[in-house]
Amino acid sequence: MSARDLSVLASVILIVAMLIIPFPSWMLSVLIIVNISLALLVLLTSMNMNEPLQFSIFPSLLLLLTLFRLGLNVSTTRSILSKGEAGGVVETFGTFVVGGNVLVGLVVFVILIVIQFIVITKGSERVSEVAARFTLDAMPGKQMSIDADLNAGMISEHDARHRRDKISREADFYGAMDGASKFVKGDAIAGIVIVMINLIFGIIIGMTQQGLPIGEAATRYSLLTVGDGIVSQIPALLISTATGIVVTRAASEGNLGQDIMKQLLAYPYMLYVAAFTIFMLGVATPINDLLTIPIAAAMAIGGFMLSRTPVESETETAAMEEEIETEEMKSPESVVNLLNVDPIEFEFGYGLIPLADTNQGGDLLDRIVMIRRQLAIELGLVIPVVRIRDNIQLQPNEYRLKIKGSEMARGELLLDHYLAMSPGVEDDSIEGIDTVEPSFGLPAKWISEDMKEQAEIFGYTVVDPPSVVSTHITEVIKTNAHELLGRQETKQLIDHLQESYPILVEEVTPNPLSVGEVQKVLAKLLKENVSVRNLPVIFETLADFSKMSSDTDLLAEYVRQALARQITNHYVQENGNLKVVTMSGKAEKLIADSIQQTEHGNYLSMDPSDSQRLLETIANQIEQLSLMEESPIILCSPAVRMYVRQLTERYFPQVPILSYNELEANVEVQSVGVVNVD
Structure with a gap:
């Protein structure tokens, strides 16, 4: 002490x-x-x-x-x-x-x-x-x-x-x-x-x-x-x-x-007024002039001295600040700061400033707060801060979203209109500006407020511009969540888990898996829209299988099977059914025979003509399901699921690829199509 x-x-x-x-x-x-x-x-x-x-x-x-x-x-x-x-x-x-x-x-x-x-x-x-x-x-x-x-x-x-x-x-x-x-x-x-x-x-x-x-x-x-x-x-x-x-x-x-001293003497000329008042007090009243005149003189001299003190004007102050800023820009430290890249940037033209200006009723900032909370619950990932700024290089009503400096999405809003999405059968009486809904690519129209009620009566889905852009931001971040999860973010998730499960974390990292290897497993899950919020189950699986293999692709497959209940609940319908497109035995054998094993891991090496036939068959099945208004899901055996995903992720990134081990036993699977190679 x-x-x-x-x-x-x-x-x-x-x-x-x-x-x-x-x-x-x-x-x-x-x-x-x-x-x-x-x-x-x-x-x-x-x-x-x-x-x-x-x-x-x-x-x-x-x-x-x-x-x-x-x-x-x-x-x-x-x-x-x-x-x-x-x-x-x-x-x-x-x-x-x-x-x-x-x-x-x-x-x-x-x-x-x-x-x-x-x-x-x-x-x-x-x-x-x-x-x-x-x-x-x-x-x-x-x-x-x-x-x-x-x-x-x-x-x-x-x-x-x-x-x-x-x-x-x-x-x-x-x-x-x-x-x-x-x-x-x-x-x-x-x-x-x-x-x-x-x-x-x-x-x-x-x-x-x-x-x-x-x-x-x-x-x-x-x-x-x-x-x-x-x-x-x-x-x-x-x-x-x-x-x-x-x-x-x-x-x-x-x-x-x-x-x-700063505020009381901010107006030196007021000292002249006070000095004159004290002087008149001595003249007009019986108060001794020897008391009032020295005090009045002292105040007048003080006012004169203060009024002669140079006061920087706003222009001079601004010029000085600009000069300081210029000098700072010349320093090496400021150049280093320019190298920083924001994880997520949202830029918009000057016509969309009311979206973010709270004085004009804009609530975009509050919506982004809710988006970050929503994605933390859905994905189990802390989304970085979204930097919002206006950009005069964009069109007045245009916006774009960047992730790590690269543009990921772009759209256009009409603030005085509503976006009406067709129920499937368009009505000619609904007049508006034809456009495409930015999040899902659906045909839509920008309609005036007068047409809003009529559009809703005819079954159109009508949303306001802030909801359009917030939905677009949410979907883009969800699609690219795996890019936002780096080693630093993974370390934060591990530290948070360690507070409740210290022994589990110690068994997984730093040995046998490094933070980078854990990050790769989590990123693979996020890339296929699998939430990593259930970290205890993920780490239990890694603790069980990481001693047998350090292949992150294989470990990710084991984790997916451990999260079978979560994956099933994500895709199963309300009646407990799951409609899927299955892979035929020949198609799976063709894929299995094309797997090349190396010391750095396994990868798919398929003949271009065979892969072309498979992709065309999958595209036909997806098109048929779209006509039936069904979401396409491809179901295959666990041994080839990872390679089917490698084959389709470039052409059909949004189509889920599931294995039989990722489905709960009580789910009724209905095959609505088969992928053949004949």
């Missing part, structure tokens, strides 16, 4: 001792000076802080200082009533400060109490209460603002975490200040009670136990009581002033001295 910690603990023990043990008069004098010094230090610290959170320990410190002051009051009261003295400091305040006049001392004491209790403490208590209430009420809005800035790419995850922590600390601080201000109020009341006790019982003790005449007893104990009251109320007044300064520093930019 450090010396600072021990000093704080010793101070608390000293406070407890003051409540129990009688201290000698010289020690009380030392502690009184220490009390005044601490109060002055707290006041100066509160004036020089830039924001309240820089003095976040103030509520606890206020409690300790209040307890210290009350402990001193108990000790001085004990000394006054038992010995008729309380040290040189108390006696000095009772005689020298108030001139030995008891009545003057009582008046000064009452004035200090009124200033502290009625003016400062009451105002501080009200400000603390309102600040705590408004800080708590504003927390949801501030959190949403942080999420919006994070999604817009304006801040990083670290900055967002820091801002959220600051908001939480602000709420805790103002809540604590609301309660801490009650300490000062109670301390003022306790001061009044202690003074009354010292005064009344001091006179009684002086007359009965010490045999003093009533006049001498009243004089002696009144001076000691007034001295003790004033010497305790001065630091109390300093502390209550510091409390008021802390809770009223809501919109400050620097310390109190800087803010006062």
